[in-house]
Amino acid sequence: MVNQLYYGDNLEVLRRYIKDESVDLCYIDPPFNSKRNYNQIYNNIGAEDKAQAQAFIDTWEWDDHAIHGINEILINYHGLFTQQCIALITGLSNVLGKGSLLAYLVSMTLRITEIHRVLKPTGSFYLHCDPTASHYLKLILDAVFCSQRGNYINEIIWCYETGGRSNNFYPRKHDTIFYYCKSSNRLFNDNLVRLKRDTSTMHEPVLEDEFGHKYQRNVKNGKEYRYYLDKGVLPNDWWIDIQALNPSAKERLGYPTQKPESLLERIIKASSKENDIVLDAYCGCGTTVAVCQKLDRQWIGIDITYQSISLILKRLEDSFPGVLKTIKLHGIPKDIESARALANKTDDRTRKEFEKWAILTYTNNKAVINAKKGADKGIDGIVYFQGDKNDPEKIIFQVKSGKVKSGDIRDLLGTMTLESASLAIFITLEEPTKDMLKTAKSAGFYQSKYMSHSCDKIQIVTIKEIIEDQQRLNIRLSYEVLKSAEKQKEVRVNQIELDI
Structure with a gap:
């Protein structure tokens, strides 16, 4: 498969272009403005904070799109939605009323349903959010995945110290990442994401087995357990070893919600293998696709704003010179029509x-x-x-x-x-x-x-x-909006393809 970058509404792209059971791993980090007071969101009062940043659009208002979306769910458009989804959205509508939060949850239900469709039976799904609406999102994920023989695997709490701190409440310093799979036959490469074992709290002596591998021994209830030091240990479901990007981070490009590559590396290594297809339906500044490129995964990226698409193209070309000749672009104007x-x-x-x-x-x-x-x-x-x-x-x-x-x-x-x-x-x-x-x-x-x-x-x-005529601004500028990504490796292959 040629790597694909789509400029457009991810719901339309998923429905029109992404085939059933064609994706091995999907990660999404949809925008949602958690800076607003929770009670304002819940009760739908106060002025809406439009556009979390200039790089993406806050699309969740109770408007014609939300009305159309909820109607699709309630009438079970093309038989796409589980009975659990229909009952859940009906109940949430009664509880929350018609407002921005329900519009957001309707939007996510439509897209999570399509993501479930395009995942292979062995596929995995990670949804990155924050505590503002994570409890509602888990209900939707359960209604889509668990009602169709899928499984909830983990709620991962990603902890970080960057950003400001309030004196009026406990500092909010974590995101939530839900991990689901489409069936019990999922891929999980535990050995690729293990961490060095911390032996500082263990008092047992370091021993060697017959193969020269070092381990520590522990006996519980008469049974011996061996902790091999070279194998390492899987990360817990609370991740404190990966920090969010601070303003001066070498990796930072200037995108407001940019996630560290190490975070995506852990997810992609654990739940995919080389040449697997990875989908990011809200690809923002392109961290997922950049990590996929580095780890030799195939990828599909989708974003609704051209600012994101433009940044992703720049990031890929900076990091992997020549790579733009190997990907297929969809939805970007190529002629006057x-x-x-x-x-x-x-x-x-x-x-x-x-x-x-x-x-x-x-x-x-x-x-x-x-x-x-x-x-x-x-x-x-x-x-x-x-x-x-x-x-x-x-x-x-x-x-x-x-x-x-x-x-x-x-x-x-x-x-x-x-x-x-x-x-x-x-x-x-x-x-x-x-x-x-x-x-x-x-x-x-x-x-x-x-x-x-x-x-x-x-x-x-x-x-x-x-x-x-490919006419471009020919004046040397003194201020760059976005930093250049670090060069990683050069790619030489075919011509770039544009598809509108």
């Missing part, structure tokens, strides 16, 4: 995705995206470059997918003044008019000692130029 389709999506969750894709593609993933819905002051993205006084100067971006006119350029010039921007770039899906080009030229030129030649203060770039 597919770009127009992205621009015309009516789903509010992806309303700004066309803007993100256009800006990040044009800047090679170096722009800061304005993720606010509405009231964006006409700015969709920003980058910084070094000016004559060695201070960072600003370039602002505006993206339009509909009809454009010269008044748009005049408005952009006013925004430049308000934002003290030195340059502005207007990206348009439609061809600019002659008056637009004339108005842009009238804004004048910009020249600095760091530029070999002057450039227009307002530049108009078309989507056609970005796609067909």
